[in-house]
Structure formats: structure tokens, C-alpha cells
Amino acid sequence: MTAVRFRDLLAAEWLKMWSLRSTPWVYLVTALAVIGFNVGQAYDIYHYWTERNAGSAREYVRDGLPVQVAFTANAGNVLALATVAIGIVAITGEYSTGQIRTTFTAVPARRSVMAAKAAVMTGVMTVFGAVVAFVSFFATQAILDLRDVGVPLSHPNALRAVIASALLAPVCALVGMGIGALLRHAGTSIVAGVAVVLLLPFFFSNDHHWSAVIAHILPMSAWNRLMEIPFTPQIPYPWTFTGAWLVYAAWALGAAAVTVTAVQQRDH
Template sequence: MTRTALAGTAGTEPPARFRDLLAAEWLKLWSLRSAPWSLLAGATAVMAFNVGAAWDRYRYWDASEPGSRAGFVADGMPLLDAFTANAALVMLLVTGAIGAAAITGEYGTGLIRTTFAAVPARRSLMAAKVCVVAVVTTVFGAVVAGASFLLTQAILGGRDAGVSLGHPGALRVVAASALLAPVAALTGLALGALIRHGAATPVACFAVLLLLPAAVQENRHWTAVLDHALPLGAWSRLVAVQGFPHGPYPWTVSGAWTVYAAWALAAVVLAVAAVHRRDQ
């Protein structure tokens, strides 16, 4: 009778609470030695590209035409240096790799089998992982984008060409650049849940987030639509300023925000469905 009672007690052990799963995923993410170093190196590279562009503008300010200097602020040109295209590429690469490593690291070490044995609720477990990755990369993106804006505008302010966050379009540039990080990270996480290989997943992430946008152009309608449907294309539209051309097939700001939301939502659904329906 005693053995039966103990067995019954063990069999009715309550499932793990979601906050416990969040805590576990938080520890697992930061236990990856590559995670903090990747974030630090990525933040340094992103801000270096942005600060370098602003410094070049400051250094060669007097060499530009008087007409372009006069309309520099009015056309929103300081926002081009607040977050450059090269910085966006680095942001996509770094955060996409971090999102991929958050899941492929467990597959590579075999820890995923122990995790699923301890927590059979796979969808809840992956939902906790998604939340942790999204929060960490969102904070990372906000800090890097905000710091880049402050530093670049302070440099341009030496030529009376800097703008504040209240300038038209400035807040959108910072928000779009910051949210590029979680979108890329969730995409990497979804690809990692599908591919489950530590080397192949970053390659696939690089191809989807960086190579595919480079292969399409806006000179034709169907390629322009494909470009607008990619995260990098949506970011380009969100950070576009008044004095810069939008191409022959322009995209709307609301449509670009929709692309961000659609990629994030699709990545979450794909990641949760992949671990629920596939044997590990």
C-alpha cells in the first residue's frame, strides 16, 4: 500500500509552471558562452558603423554643396546616419545567429532530450524559449538603436545638423531598427527548430535574411513585392526619409510594420509547431 501511494503521488506531480519554464530558458540562454560575446560584439559593430558614418559627415561637411547643407535637416538626412544599412545587416546577422543558437545548442549537446523528458509540454517549453529570446533581443535592439541615435546626432550637432528624437520620422527610425533584432532572432529560432543543426541553421538564416534581399531588386513589380515582404526591405521603407527616393514601386509605412508583425508571428507558430509534431 505504501509503494502504491508513493507511485500515485509521483504520477500526479503537477506540471511545471510557465514562470519556471521562463526561468529555465533564461538560464539556458545565458549559459551559452557565445550569447553575451555575440551581443557585445554585435553592439560594438553596429554602433561603429553608425558613428563612422556620422563622423564622415562631420569631417567632410564643408566639402559638400551649400544647397545640400541648407536642406540637410529639413529633408531628414541626419536620420540616414542614425542607423545605416551596414548596421542593419550586422543586426540581422548577429540576432539571427543568437536565435538559432538558442535551440540548436540543445540539439547539438543532446540536452533537448532531457528537457523534453522533464517537461513533456513541448509547446509550453518552446513558448517560454520564444518569450526569452524575444525579450532579450528587443532590449538589445532598443539599447543599440537608442545609443546609435544619441551618438550620431551628438556628432552631427557639432555642425548644427543633429536632430532630436522629436524630429519627424526619428522615433520611427529608432523603433524600426530596434525591432529588427527580435524579428531576426525569432526567424533564426524557427529555422533552428526546423533544421536542428548547429552549422546548417546559421547558413539558412544568412541566406533568408541577407542573401535573398540582395538577390531581388525594385525595378520590377514582382521582385519589388518580394523585397517589400522581407524584413530588410520593410526596415528600408521604415527608415526612408523625405529627401530619399523610394523606388518605382513604393511601399507604405503601415505595410512595412505589417511585414515585421507577420514574420514574427509566423516564426513563433513555426517554432512551436515544429517541436510539437516532430520526434527529437
């Protein structure tokens, strides 16, 4: 039997992803929801801006608040939840329909199949996250500019926030794929995904060292750290931006490894 080239597996996974009519709509709705939260916040600031606010415009910009408006907590949560779900369905969908058996019959190299699936998801989600992040930033700053408090991408911390928000999409999608590969049931996997990404951070704080350590290794905590602005109050156990980037990388690589290896350990 002729070995299947990895680029052919990539092409097959690309076709699988876009053969579903719902795929473009899922991405569109997610993008509109995320951008909508941020633009809505920017419009509220524009609409309720008063003469008193105008007097402190310089401080508003200096403190980096326009960057915070570009990526609100609600928008980050929606993006994380949606991309985790997309990653989960990319795996569990094939198991629920039985298509995965056909795939593995045609291509016995299971790890290669799952690696291709993870690679395609990573590429698509990186582009998707970048589009959403950049559109959100420039749209919100255009609205804030109407009150002379919008900032350019070169503003301190702005580019970091854009990149962190863009990469949140592929990180969470890969986490979803890893969970889906382990549990293989859509409902159970989504519950687990929500718990890992959105709920766990609420159970840990920076008040105690052990709790801070756990909080710091969670993906949404890393995103929040990368979104922090200069005047954030001091916390007992602070961590660095480099640490937050490493958490991103660890979750992405770890989840990809689980996705690739879990399938080899089961269904023999």
C-alpha cells in the first residue's frame, strides 16, 4: 500500500472542515458576537462621554483604557467558549457519525490523520483569531477617536493585546480537540471544555501561593495577564508576560499531543 503523503491528509481535512454548510456560519456568528461586544463597549463610552470625561482624556489614554475596550472580558469569554466548542466538534462529530472508522480504514496511520486535523485547525483558527482581533481593535479605536481617545496599534501594550487575543482562538480550539479526543462525546466534552477554560479560573486566586500557581497555568488566566494595563493593582504573587506566553504554548502543544496520541491508544 502506498503511503499517504501528509499534504494529502491536510487537503482532506481542509475539505472536511469546509464541506459542512454550517462552518462559515459558525465562524461568522462567533466573529460578529466577539466584535459586537467590543464595539458595543466602545459605543457606550462614546455615547456617555461628558465634559468631565473630556478633562481626563489624557489620563484615559495614558492608562491604556482604550486597549481594554478593544478586548473586553465578555468578548474573550465568548471567543474562548466558541473556539473550544469548534475544536471539540471537529473530533466528536466524526465519532458520532462513524466517519472516523472510514477515515482510519482508508488511512491506518491514525496519528498522521489527527496531526493533520490539528494542523488545519491551528492554521484556520490563527487566521480567524487574527481577523477578529485586528477588526475589533481598529473598529473600537475608530469609535473612541470620535472623542479623541482612540489609540494606534503602536500604543504601549496594544500590539501585545491584539496578538494575545488572536492566539486565544487556536489555543482554545486545540484544547477543545484534546478534550474531544479523550472523551469522544460532544456533550460531555463541551461541559469539560467549559469547566477547564471558563470555570476553573474562578476557583483560584492570587491570595495564596498554591492557588496563584494553579491560576497562572490556566489559558484564560494567561489571556487576562497579557491584557493587563500598567496601573493594575499589585497582587501578592505576580507573574510575568513571558510566563503567560509560555502557558499559551504549553496548552497548545500539550493539547495537540493529546489529540495525536489518544487515538493510538484506543479502538485497536
